[in-house]
Amino acid sequence: MLCLLALLFAFPALAVEPSEVLPDPALETRAREIGRALRCVVCQNQAIDDSSAEVARDMRRAVRERLTAGDSNGDVFAYMVARYGDYVLLKPPFKAGTLILWLGAPLLLLVAGAALLMAARRHRNTPIAAPKPLDEEERRRLDALLKG
Amino acid sequence: MRRLLFILPLLTLALMAGFFAWSLTSGRDPASIGSVMVGRPAPKLDLPALRPGEAPLTDADLRTGKPVIVNFFASWCTPCLAEHPLFTRLREREGATIVGIAWKNKRDDALPWLKRLGDPFKLAGFDLDGKTGLDWGLSGVPETYLIDGTGIVRRHYRGPITERDLNETILPFLKGAVK
DSSP states (O other): OHHHHHHHTOOOOOOOOGGGOOSSHHHHHHHHHHHHHBBOTTSSSOBGGGOOOHHHHHHHHHHHHHHHTTOOHHHHHHHHHHHHOGGGBSSOOOSGGGHHHHHHHHHHHHHHHHHHHHHHHHHHHSOOOOOOOOOHHHHHHHHHHHHO | OHHHHHHHHHHHHHHHHHHHHHHHHSOOOTTOOOOSOTTSBOOOOOBOBSSTTOOOBOGGGGOSSSOEEEEEEOTTOHHHHHHHHHHHHHHHHHOOEEEEEEESOOHHHHHHHHHHHOOOOSEEEEETTSHHHHHTTOOSSSEEEEEOTTSBEEEEEESOOOHHHIIIIIHHHHTTOOO
């Protein structure tokens, strides 16, 4: 039970070090928001806020520098994309190159749904043929079986 | 129609097998994150010199009309050790202009490392806090950029350069054959 409770309250460890935290809480909140959406470029699928890699620390510091300099969140994302490309965004942008990524799954769902619907309709429209009545030979065997 | 349905699993298997075979043989690196630097002007260069008494590095050093190789390295980086002899060869045999940048590396560590292995760098910069590395889209060391005479980045290698890179791309690039 205690273990379960512990699991329930376990948050992913933040790699943000106390020395990195900005004195302005509003800016720091925005930095965290951005840090959760930026991908660490050496760890495949970890946000920079969760990674203790050298380059992730540099990126966190750059985010805070840009925010302190007055950049909007969008400016900070643009700053990172200019250096590391779309890869740096954990949520890929919606554009021609990512159409399949965004629309592939819903499209597949649609196609599967349509196929299911068509199959169901066809099934309903096919009348169930009445079984052929038993012939003399079969009836005799059935009687024998039933009598045991 | 019904028969088509039976072929479907086989078709799926064939599709997957094809993809896996292609992945294994094409040399595609799924961990590669690519680079947005290629084809663009080299990012800003404004660094103090690594070797004492030398002039700082500036953008002008990358726009000399001659191709330049920029290599980020560190004395604590093992793959850098592996690629180092290739840079020495490029310097000695081809007379290549190589700019070395010590990334997150103290002078007291980087300088003895170069002294021990030989220093192939025409210019050497000092990026202790990694800010220049970030501007260059660096993900770690070693990384190498080929920059043409007009200052446009033509190649960006993440990880150590190899004998193959040298023969297939870097040597032709130095002769002006790689666009």
